[in-house]
Amino acid sequence: MIKLIIDTTGGDNSPLANIEGSVSALNAHPDLYVIFSGDEEAIRSALAELGFDDDSRYEILHAPDVITGEDKPTDAIRLKRESSMMKGIKMLRENDDIAGMVSTGATGSLVAAATVRIGRIRGLIRPAFCPVFPTMAGTLVGVCDSGANVDCTPEQLLQFSVMGSLYMKNAFGVENPRIAMLNIGTETEKGDVLHKEAFKLIAAAHGDNFVGNMEGRDLLSGKYDIVVADGFSGNVMIKTTEGTALQLLKKIKEDIYSRGMYKFGALFMKKMFEEEKEFMNYQNYGGSVLLGTEKIIVKGHGSSNATAVRKCIEQAMTMEKNSLNDKIAERIADLYKAQA
């Protein structure tokens, strides 16, 4: 049985979407057990409405408070101990039989709380955040780290490459993940001191699976399965990718309305434009994960609907079934054995 905590607050559609997604996952997976963290009454009434009454499959962790995007992560950890997120993290830490937590709440607070409160995998310097994106080739590409670590060492980038590639394999079934490092050019000697040094370490650790440096322009190209980045430039890349795509689609929409002929033409293409927007909507592809903590932490998009929440839960289950964290621990230990 896999036990997961579901944070039921903090998303645009929570608690309902979070509870509905969980019930859908419970119905599909008999080996799942859910701990709902949040307002007990709201959870009970949602479960009743959804007709789910098998109380051997779930329990409720009553938590009256909510963390929002407005809360500073350090304050949230200190001051909002009664929130569904912080109570969930505490319960996760204190119970060995709980595998992980799924949340659609504030990313900063979740990453900070999990990093501080949940133990790290042995040998790991710091956990890293890893979202996935759809590529033009129909594959997925992960970005590790995308913002949890803004000041990185070369060794941290090496660890991101180990965690990220094991993640793409054990959560999405990518057999030999093609690893690339975000840099300002594709040539070997490119970049600042950090990336020049990291390049050598990653190349030595991964051999042919490391395809070398990549540029942000190629994130969606499908040429890579996992992109290793320092948290600062990784964050710049993913926000720029998302923002540019949405702004361009918005501009096209506005331009369509500027001329009758375009408007007429667009009538035949409405569905296509909706599909482009959905394509860029990365909640459709699973949650982002925090890699490197001893427990599984999956962060669903703030606007997650029930389907997206269910996907996050299934993603956590796959990671647990494939013993991702054990594999990360082994590989990290190997690294240092080789160096010693």
Next chain:
Amino acid sequence: MIKLIIDTTGGDNSPLANIEGSVSALNAHPDLYVIFSGDEEAIRSALAELGFDDDSRYEILHAPDVITGEDKPTDAIRLKRESSMMKGIKMLRENDDIAGMVSTGATGSLVAAATVRIGRIRGLIRPAFCPVFPTMAGTLVGVCDSGANVDCTPEQLLQFSVMGSLYMKNAFGVENPRIAMLNIGTETEKGDVLHKEAFKLIAAAHGDNFVGNMEGRDLLSGKYDIVVADGFSGNVMIKTTEGTALQLLKKIKEDIYSRGMYKFGALFMKKMFEEEKEFMNYQNYGGSVLLGTEKIIVKGHGSSNATAVRKCIEQAMTMEKNSLNDKIAERIADLYKAQA
């Protein structure tokens, strides 16, 4: 009279586009004098073809060699002394009456050669590269630095903010440029050590003209006139912006061909899609400049046509007429006076 060197090689359409653009600028601006750097015979034959024979308005600097994107910048400087770019840079350095150089050649070699060979503005740590982009609001936004300095100090970011805002004012007429700093969030305390420190310096130097941190997703929003960035993440942002836009347009094109109905609708929108592509084509908005050298260096896009080259020349003329470099020198001196 304004004397400019035009590097006639290294672009996709050179030497013809470079010479045609120069002749067009010469015809429009009686105060312009051009030194064509490149293969003398090719230049003479192009000028004859274009019917430009006023040899009091131009001269030719014969340079038989060409630098390509394949050349490593350090090698190009050392080994390709007979190239149009390196001979141009040498002549620019040795002649006080020449204001600057326009090139469509390899960016890396141009930035390296100008940084090494042309003197810096007094007080300036290192020159920075600054391209401009069209925004959704119809304005332009500059990014300084976009890749010339991969390892930056807070003080360098401060200098980029001074140069970048003076540039937007004196090359594009933006009265009070709104300055933002690329970071991983808009809040004041965001980022790594470098950006936290730089934030304070820039805020102190610019007061209300500094609007604070920005994220890469907002580059095209029109909310800022100049974005200050360390060369590493600035480079990641501009390449990601360009690449995402082009890849999305490519995907839309492919999707259009996937269904007859979309193809039919697109017939009415052909012109619009061409316009979107042109909108994202940043050569339409002037060249990128290297800010901080004692001479004006304008880098046109490699695919520049004659119109784009003429625009680069006019941009260099405007910068010279507005004494941009003198203003930068004054403001940099003021900074240190204030600190002393």
